[in-house]
Amino acid sequence: MKRILFKFLDYFHKLLLFSADGIVVIFSFWLAHQLWMLTPQRLNTSYIPFQPKHVFLFAFLFNAIMIWGQTYKIQSSVVHVVRLKNLIKYCMIGFVMALVVGFFTKSLLIGRLQAIYTFLILIPLLIAERGIADGLWNWLITQRIQKKRIVIFGAGNTGKRLVKAIEKHPKLGYYSIGFFDDRKSSESVVMANPLPVMGGKDEFLDFLKKRKHEIDEVLIAMPSASTQEVMHLMKMCDDYKLPYKFVPGFNELALHRLNQEQLDGIPLFSSKELYIPLWDRILKRGLDVVVSISILIITAPILGIISLLLKKGSEGSVLFKQKRVGLNGQEFKMYKFRTMYVDTPRYAEHPQEKEDPRITRIGRYLRRTSLDEMPQFWNVLKGEMSVVGPRPEMPFIVEKYNDMHRERLKVKPGITGIWQISGDRSLPIHENMDHDLYYIEHQSLLLDIVIVFQTIYFALIRGIGAR
Secondary structure, three states: OHHHHHHHHHHHHHHHHHHHHHHHHHHHHHHHHHHHHOOOOOOOOOOOOOOHHHHHHHHHHHHHHHHHOOOOOOOOOOOHHHHHHHHHHHHHHHHHHHHHHHHHHOOOOOOHHHHHHHHHHHHHHHHHHHHHHHHHHHHHHHOOOOOEEEEEEOOOHHHHHHHHHHHHOHHHOEEEEEEEOOOOOOHHHHHOOOOOEOOOHHHHHHHHHHHHHHOOEEEEOOOOOOHHHHHHHHHHHHHOOOOEEEOOOOOOOOHHHEEEEEEOOEEEEEEOOOOOOHHHHHHHHHHHHHHHHHHHHHOHHHHHHHHHHHHHHOOOOOEEEEEEEOHHHOEEEEEEEOOEOOOOOOOOOOOOOOOOOOEOHHHHHHHHHOHHHOOHHHHHHHOOOEEEOOOOEOHHHHOOOOOOHHHHHHOOOEEEOOHHHOOOOOOOHHHOHHHHHHHHHHOOHHHHHHHHHHHHHHHHHOOOOOO
16 A cells, blocks of 8 residues: 555646646746847847647647656656756756747747746746655655665675665665675674664575565665575565665776676676767866856955955965876866964864854855965966856865775866765765765766855855865
8 A cells, every 4th residue: 555655646746847837837937938028239120929729739749848857757866966967957948848849830939038037937936846845755764754664685785885875865765774695793783874784595595574564665684695695685576566775786886987898788888988078078168167257257256355354354475385286187276265373284174163163253154155265276377276166175085085085186177066966965076075076977068167155155145165
């Protein structure tokens, strides 16, 4: 009965999003038409009436593109910004496709200026609508209406990572109640986990026989186990008609670098190298230069005021210079406004507490608004950093990097990035590799734009700056 409720709520959520998207599209067209009628400089001076029937067809085609892009699927990502990027991407595709079909079939007459108005209205409304829908979904989860109770077979590092991921992404609706592991007698396994280890295979079988109704799904987290062991666990779940998912048997550090293909139905995996097309690199560098020069010129009065306040507020230099590690492991001097007292060790771990006594009064405000990062645009202009990218790390931490950590050094470090706007920003950078690895593999102009706007939202609207 509970699984039927899960499916019903899942379909209801998708139907809600589908209907809300259609309403947002229709309203955007209507509002854009009203603005277009009030614009004396409109390119098309002839009157084009609002066409409700044709707009309904437009909304249906738009929704079809959003379905094709799987934007209605409830899924987790390294951070919300990835889902936002995909939403904007398929919104652009859907909007253009609907306009093209409307133009060639003569079913939708719309002025060019009206089309621009519609798009500029549609994007923020669509983002707001999805935010409200996500809020409703999260409320259902907090009420335990849409919670999947799961157990995890495998209490090692992979199992612990799954528990952390479940806690990090509550909208998935998972609620983990415990582990099973054949190493249940190992003190390190028992003590290192936040959940109880309830037994091995025998206890797991007894659990399925007697208490199967207490769980809804099993996660098998034993990537180093033999195929026979994993298949045996899968058969046990199948015998009791219990859904399961399993972590594939690859080295967890290399998963992000695998390409998959098939040869007559046989899956083959190969390693992929990071390749950024020359045009993309030129475009990114050009944008870095334009953005840096523009911001440094526009904010020059603000930077001057901050410098005066820092001089009067405490002893020491206005700028804080520190060695950081950039592209291909090259060291450079990174600039920031000084936010800490001069007797603070230069290469200590960054303060994480809001009331850290090492931070000056003006420094606390600069950190909260990310204004202390402004001098880094000079690093961007010099080519040592980019506007968006992994955060530059201190040399003594880079010396401890393993092979996976060193992947961060394959691109220029950035002033902002996925980690800075994620829920994991309270933890050290090098302990949250998923964000940087995702960015390195999927970097694009659209992703950079979304990250920048999310950074502005966090820093200026919510008052949460980089740490």
